[in-house]
Amino acid sequence: xxxxxxxxxxxxxxxxxxxxxxxxxxxxxxxxxxxxxxxxxxxxxxxxxxxxxxxxxxxxxxxxxxxxxxxxxxxxxxxxxxxxxxxxxxxxxxxxxxxxxxxxxxxxxxxxxxxxxxxxxxxxxxxxxxxxxxxxxxxxxxxxxxxxxxxxxxxxxxxxxxxxxxxxxxxxxxxxxxxxxxxxxxxxxxxx
Numbered sequence: 384x385x386x387x388x389x390x391x392x393x394x395x396x397x398x399x400x401x402x403x404x405x406x407x408x409x410x411x412x413x414x415x416x417x418x419x420x421x422x423x424x425x426x427x428x429x430x431x432x433x434x435x436x437x438x439x440x441x442x443x444x445x446x447x448x449x450x451x452x453x454x455x456x457x458x459x460x461x462x463x464x465x466x467x468x469x470x471x472x473x474x475x476x477x478x479x480x481x482x483x484x485x486x487x488x489x490x491x492x493x494x495x496x497x498x499x500x501x502x503x504x505x506x507x508x509x510x511x512x513x514x515x516x517x518x519x520x521x522x523x524x525x526x527x528x529x530x531x532x533x534x535x536x537x538x539x540x541x542x543x544x545x546x547x548x549x550x551x552x553x554x555x556x557x558x559x560x561x562x563x564x565x566x567x568x569x570x571x572x573x574x575x
Contacts, residue, residue, distance in 0.1 A: 401488065
């Protein structure tokens, strides 16, 4: 089983490696300075507001999908990975910020201009393992995530990268929190 310390180091590595690659590549693939890219096309307050609302709405909708009876085995599998780590709220936020910032800088900032919004979205979801022909319920969730990530890509282009980072972070916080709180079948049987 993976340890909490390993997860925290992987999160930090995501921020440093993916974020660093994104920052290094953005000036070349977007033909603009990193400062201009960070400012975005719309005011910061609007980017923050849209990121928060989109993150909350899509995370709650995503969790409703995970709660469907058809998703029971998939939910138990992912809860079995996350729940035993006993992540506290600060660790969940740290992991989510690292992923939200690092992955968005790389995928939306650097890869998206080369592959386009929808190819980048599909690649992102594939790399997260949500599109799996041997697990149709997980693939249904993956299709939902392709749509969510595609909209995050559109928001990056029309609002700014801050919107994408905030939405991604909030989605991860909510889903990690819910998976951390999910009772596993053995816990119910043992009365834990």
